[in-house]
Amino acid sequence: MANMSPKKNEMPQQDPHIRCKNFDEVALGYSAEQAIDEAKRCLNCKTRPCVAGCPVAVKIPEFIACVAEGDFEGAYKIITDTNSLPAVCGRVCPQESQCESKCVRGIKGEPVGIGRLERFVADYHMKNKTEHTARPESNGHKVAIVGAGPSGLSCAGFLAAKGYDVTVFEALHVAGGVLSYGIPEFRLPGEVVKSEIDELRALGVEIRTNIIIGKTIMIDELFEEGYEAVFIGSGAGLPKFMKIPGENLNNVYSANEFLTRINLMGAYRDDSKTPIFHAKHAVVVGGGNVAMDAARSARRTGAEVTLVYRRTENELPARKEEVEHAMEEGVKFEFLTSPIEIHGDGKVEYITCDRMRLSDPDESGRRRPVVIENSEFDIACDCVIMAIGTSPNPLIASATDGLDTQSWGGIVADDVGKTSRDMVWAGGDAVTGAATVILAMGAGKTAAEEIDRAIMGKNQ
Numbered sequence: 041m042a043n044m045s046p047k048k049n050e051m052p053q054q055d056p057h058i059r060c061k062n063f064d065e066v067a068l069g070y071s072a073e074q075a076i077d078e079a080k081r082c083l084n085c086k087t088r089p090c091v092a093g094c095p096v097a098v099k100i101p102e103f104i105a106c107v108a109e110g111d112f113e114g115a116y117k118i119i120t121d122t123n124s125l126p127a128v129c130g131r132v133c134p135q136e137s138q139c140e141s142k143c144v145r146g147i148k149g150e151p152v153g154i155g156r157l158e159r160f161v162a163d164y165h166m167k168n169k170t171e172h173t174a175r176p177e178s179n180g181h182k183v184a185i186v187g188a189g190p191s192g193l194s195c196a197g198f199l200a201a202k203g204y205d206v207t208v209f210e211a212l213h214v215a216g217g218v219l220s221y222g223i224p225e226f227r228l229p230g231e232v233v234k235s236e237i238d239e240l241r242a243l244g245v246e247i248r249t250n251i252i253i254g255k256t257i258m259i260d261e262l263f264e265e266g267y268e269a270v271f272i273g274s275g276a277g278l279p280k281f282m283k284i285p286g287e288n289l290n291n292v293y294s295a296n297e298f299l300t301r302i303n304l305m306g307a308y309r310d311d312s313k314t315p316i317f318h319a320k321h322a323v324v325v326g327g328g329n330v331a332m333d334a335a336r337s338a339r340r341t342g343a344e345v346t347l348v349y350r351r352t353e354n355e356l357p358a359r360k361e362e363v364e365h366a367m368e369e370g371v372k373f374e375f376l377t378s379p380i381e382i383h384g385d386g387k388v389e390y391i392t393c394d395r396m397r398l399s400d401p402d403e404s405g406r407r408r409p410v411v412i413e414n415s416e417f418d419i420a421c422d423c424v425i426m427a428i429g430t431s432p433n434p435l436i437a438s439a440t441d442g443l444d445t446q447s448w449g450g451i452v453a454d455d456v457g458k459t460s461r462d463m464v465w466a467g468g469d470a471v472t473g474a475a476t477v478i479l480a481m482g483a484g485k486t487a488a489e490e491i492d493r494a495i496m497g498k499n500q
Contacts, residue, residue: 131228374393
């Protein structure tokens with residue numbers, strides 16, 4: 041029987057007063073009963089508008105229909121036809137602006153909890169699987185992937201499923217890219233990422249860590265070793281700063297460094313060999329998901345946290361859910377605020393900011409933040425975390441001749457990921473700049489299809 045409730049099943053989660061003191065996952069996941077009940081809210085529309093909102097075109101009504109019938113493994117098989125990292129996407133995808141934004145149930149109520157159901161299905165599979173997916177027979181062709189982040193892993197997974205011998209070259213000591221170094225445990229547990237990567241390894245994907253393309257090995261050398269195509273999914277891990285006075289003081293971090301040390305090095309733990317500074321009052325600059333992750337992580341190390349953002353709450357680019365969680369956990373928000381100088385004698389003592397107002401809409405309809413004269417004020421703090429964006433590492437451009445790049449560092453690639461270098465594709469943040477995990481995965485999937493087409497076309 042259909043569930044016509046206008047509201048989603050609530051997601052069980054840790055109490056805010058408890059979770060702000062630990063790094064355990066906040067959202068606890070649906071039970072089987074909740075998942076089935078939520079799945080029955082789906083109308084199974086003939087036009088399938090939700091699928092059009094998914095960057096990797098998951099067959100959403102079909103997998104939800106399986107959940108409604110209690111066939112969770114069947115649902116998993118349907119999802120993984122087009123999505124190689126469902127447990128990740130179920131947790132960090134902005135479904136509210138993608139698949140769920142197209143859901144018909146959202147017209148007069150809340151959309152179906154597509155992301156929550158995807159997470160449930162993936163988690164059920166991980167807990168109950170008895171064996172990995174069988175490794176396909178090799179087709180005799182080799183492809184190299186640069187970067188073990190979302191786009192690289194997606195590309196690798198789809199090529200491996202087609203029988204390619206795929207090797208992923210990763211600069212860090214663990215695979216996962218931003219999934220491992222950038223997203224905290226309380227949003228995306230490391231064991232979840234590891235389990236997803238283990239599934240890819242079972243398909244035959246080889247992952248080599250501690251190898252920097254452009255230093256350890258060049259792209260031309262990969263071709264010399266017999267790889268017939270290369271996909272570059274190296275991400276955008278180079279942090280940006282505001283270039284204001286005081287950014288070189290001790291205890292000023294980029295969000296990249298702060299989160300990498302928290303996530304990969306366990307720097308928040310008392311027994312850490314590389315401990316991070318435990319601030320009394322941290323200021324986080326920015327308004328995206330990375331800023332929320334940094335603010336919530338700092339909160340968990342014991343700091344009072346103020347997040348400053350130069351526009352209003354309505355313009356925050358972060359997911360609404362992440363903003364709500366941050367507020368529940370005690371993060372203070374200073375909107376229409378922009379830093380102009382960080383002060384201190386060798387280390388951070390306070391930060392000076394301007395108050396802002398939004399201008400009238402310009403030709404594009406966007407309202408720019410404008411400084412209010414004589415509005416300066418200070419915020420006492422002993423730590424500042426800059427979370428204002430990232431750009432691709434320029435090292436990749438030097439890894440081969442003939443690879444065109446944008447003025448800001450991104451690799452030039454067409455809609456299917458083809459670059460200016462023959463048999464080299466690129467996708468994800470290395471092309472677009474910092475974006476979402478699922479968009480990067482979509483780029484990796486598209487490139488995999490094009491690589492397959494190109495290699496098989498040459499060998500016909």
